[in-house]
Amino acid sequence: MNAPILQLQDIRKNFGGITAIENFSLEVFPGEIVALVGDNGAGKSTLVKIVSGVHPPSSGTIAIEGRPVMMSNATMGRAHGIEVVYQDLALADQQTVYMNMFLGREPLNRFGLLDRRRMIAETEKLVKELDVRIPSAHATIRDLSGGQRQGVAIARATHWASKLILLDEPTAALGVAETAKVEEIVLSLKQRNVGILIITHSLDQVFKLSDRICVLRRGKQIGVRETKKTDKNEIIAMITGLQQQ
Amino acid sequence: MTSANTDTEVGSFASRFNLQQYVVYLGFLAIFLFFAFMLRDSGFLTVRNLSNIVLQTAPVTIMAIGLVFVMSAGEIDLSIGSIVAVAALAAAVTIASYGMAAGIVVGLGAGILIGLINGALVAYVKLPSFLVTLATMGLFAGVSRSMTDLRSISVTNETFTGFFGSGSLLSVPSLIWWTVIAIAIGHLVYRETRFGAHVLATGDNARAASVSGISVPKIRLAVLTISGGLAGLAGLLYAGRLQAAKYTLGETDLMTVIAAVIVGGTLLNGGKGSIVGALVGSLMMGMLNNGLILMGLSVSDQMIVRGLIILTAVAVSLRDKSR
Numbered sequence: 001m002n003a004p005i006l007q008l009q010d011i012r013k014n015f016g017g018i019t020a021i022e023n024f025s026l027e028v029f030p031g032e033i034v035a036l037v038g039d040n041g042a043g044k045s046t047l048v049k050i051v052s053g054v055h056p057p058s059s060g061t062i063a064i065e066g067r068p069v070m071m072s073n074a075t076m077g078r079a080h081g082i083e084v085v086y087q088d089l090a091l092a093d094q095q096t097v098y099m100n101m102f103l104g105r106e107p108l109n110r111f112g113l114l115d116r117r118r119m120i121a122e123t124e125k126l127v128k129e130l131d132v133r134i135p136s137a138h139a140t141i142r143d144l145s146g147g148q149r150q151g152v153a154i155a156r157a158t159h160w161a162s163k164l165i166l167l168d169e170p171t172a173a174l175g176v177a178e179t180a181k182v183e184e185i186v187l188s189l190k191q192r193n194v195g196i197l198i199i200t201h202s203l204d205q206v207f208k209l210s211d212r213i214c215v216l217r218r219g220k221q222i223g224v225r226e227t228k229k230t231d232k233n234e235i236i237a238m239i240t241g242l243q244q245q
Numbered sequence: 246m247t248s249a250n251t252d253t254e255v256g257s258f259a260s261r262f263n264l265q266q267y268v269v270y271l272g273f274l275a276i277f278l279f280f281a282f283m284l285r286d287s288g289f290l291t292v293r294n295l296s297n298i299v300l301q302t303a304p305v306t307i308m309a310i311g312l313v314f315v316m317s318a319g320e321i322d323l324s325i326g327s328i329v330a331v332a333a334l335a336a337a338v339t340i341a342s343y344g345m346a347a348g349i350v351v352g353l354g355a356g357i358l359i360g361l362i363n364g365a366l367v368a369y370v371k372l373p374s375f376l377v378t379l380a381t382m383g384l385f386a387g388v389s390r391s392m393t394d395l396r397s398i399s400v401t402n403e404t405f406t407g408f409f410g411s412g413s414l415l416s417v418p419s420l421i422w423w424t425v426i427a428i429a430i431g432h433l434v435y436r437e438t439r440f441g442a443h444v445l446a447t448g449d450n451a452r453a454a455s456v457s458g459i460s461v462p463k464i465r466l467a468v469l470t471i472s473g474g475l476a477g478l479a480g481l482l483y484a485g486r487l488q489a490a491k492y493t494l495g496e497t498d499l500m501t502v503i504a505a506v507i508v509g510g511t512l513l514n515g516g517k518g519s520i521v522g523a524l525v526g527s528l529m530m531g532m533l534n535n536g537l538i539l540m541g542l543s544v545s546d547q548m549i550v551r552g553l554i555i556l557t558a559v560a561v562s563l564r565d566k567s568r
């Protein structure tokens with residue numbers, strides 16, 4: 001593989017007196033899925049917010065394709081080709097699928113008005129490519145099932161991400177069939193040569209999807225393992241700290 | 246994802262044809278037919294009476310456009326009635342000494358300024374719009390009373406009263422021009438621009454809007470400023486039509502405007518609305534006023550009937566929301 005898409009070095013994040021993240025370093029390569037695991041409050045979501053620009057790090061450097069970047073707000077990550085599928089999906093429920101797909105980045109026609117035709121066409125194309133089964137691009141989000149909503153959020157991230165997709169517990173609220181569908185979509189994203197950082201509490205999922213596993217405990221990076229060269233017992237021990245590595 | 250498919254299609258089919266979207270048109274038609282039949286000998290159906298209804302509702306329609314933007318963004322503006330009086334009085338006083346152009350600038354400027362104050366307090370001090378505009382409603386009701394010691398100020402500038410009131414262009418009354426132009430622009434901005442889409446997204450899910458790069462505070466500031474400016478314009482229309490301004494102008498309009506907007510299919514909690522619906526809602530309220538007067542109902546009975554209709558409208562709106 002070539003240069004890392006994302007490179008985090010010695011990241012530290014303080015909230016007032018509390019240290020949420022310290023000494024965190026990680027690289028994500030194109031076409032690679034890295035799983036970020038750890039117990040509740042370990043700092044996983046905080047890390048996602050650091051990479052997406054919501055919370056600038058207190059110290060440390062973030063580099064994208066080898067170039068250090070300053071992340072100072074939520075639009076910075078997007079400008080660098082990083083997309084996030086938030087745990088709550090961040091969808092506007094009463095708007096259509098295609099409006100959500102282009103939320104904040106609506107294309108305009110030559111009169112400076114919304115180019116609905118283009119939004120609908122691109123949405124339908126993407127939805128077909130990813131095999132997200134929704135009734136139509138015109139459907140209202142609140143009329144969709146949980147899995148379909150998740151599909152829309154992932155499709156949106158896929159559409160816009162040129163480099164990296166962060167997924168914060170993408171299957172936490174889903175049933176068995178819908179989880180399988182989302183996992184299938186995540187695996188298919190590897191072909192697009194973007195890097196993927198996925199947060200999940202399901203170790204089965206971690207071993208099914210990831211190439212490498214990064215374990216966090218109470219804000220500290222415990223270690224990074226290649227998925228093929230480790231097993232659940234080792235990862236559980238790292239997460240809980242019951243057996244120090 | 247597959248198993249839910251059939252359910253969803255039924256769901257979206259039902260919502261596409263849900264009552265809420267059409268209630269304003271059905272209601273409008275029902276009330277029109279009711280009055281047309283009941284008042285067939287009292288002059289309800291004359292061209293003169295019907296065009297009077299449109300002329301009288303022009304200020305309410307203009308304010309309703311602003312409120313559609315405000316409510317779609319998940320906010321409320323209770324101060325519009327007070328803005329009407331302040332803007333009308335400010336314009337009337339200014340016209341008397343400095344002429345028409347200055348009067349228009351001062352009247353509209355007063356509305357925009359109050360809207361900006363509301364908007365800044367909501368967007369940047371992060372106070373709820375309900376409380377902010379409740380306070381400015383009271384504050385500016387006081388200001389309009391003290392501005393002229395409760396006196397009425399007459400407007401004698403004929404260019405002004407023609408432009409904003411009794412005049413006409415191509416034999417269409419100016420108040421109808423104002424209504425048509427404001428609705429057309431309002432509809433275009435609301436439905437077809439990025440700004441309109443961002444207003445709806447903000448009211449629907451402010452956090453989602455924010456992580457999508459939409460500046461939520463700017464949207465909140467903008468909708469309340471638009472509402473203030475349009476209430477200022479409504480004040481000019483009142484001053485033009487009545488050829489005078491008084492602190493009582495707009496006093497009772499708040500409830501009518503809110504009712505028109507809600508009956509027109511705009512949700513109280515934001516994320517969904519209609520400018521054309523608000524126009525029909527506003528005409529419906531005007532028709533209701535007119536018909537109830539022609540029927541000879543007492544003022545108190547008129548208020549009761551209007552209140553019941555508004556209650557029905559709110560019930561339909563909330564029922565839809567809780568699906």
Ligand SMILES: Nc1ncnc2c1ncn2[C@@H]1O[C@H](COP(=O)(O)OP(=O)(O)OP(=O)(O)O)[C@@H](O)[C@H]1O
Binds near residue numbers: 015039041042
């Ligand atoms: N904005 C904030 N201000 C103060 N403390 C915060 C803030 N955000 C997170 N924290 C703290 O940082 C720590 C890590 O939180 P974080 O949400 O990243 O955990 P997590 O690993 O995502 O947990 P979960 O699995 O429950 O989602 C927690 O102790 C939390 O209280």
Ligand SMILES: [Mg+2]
Binds near residue numbers: 044045046
């Ligand atoms: Mg979390």
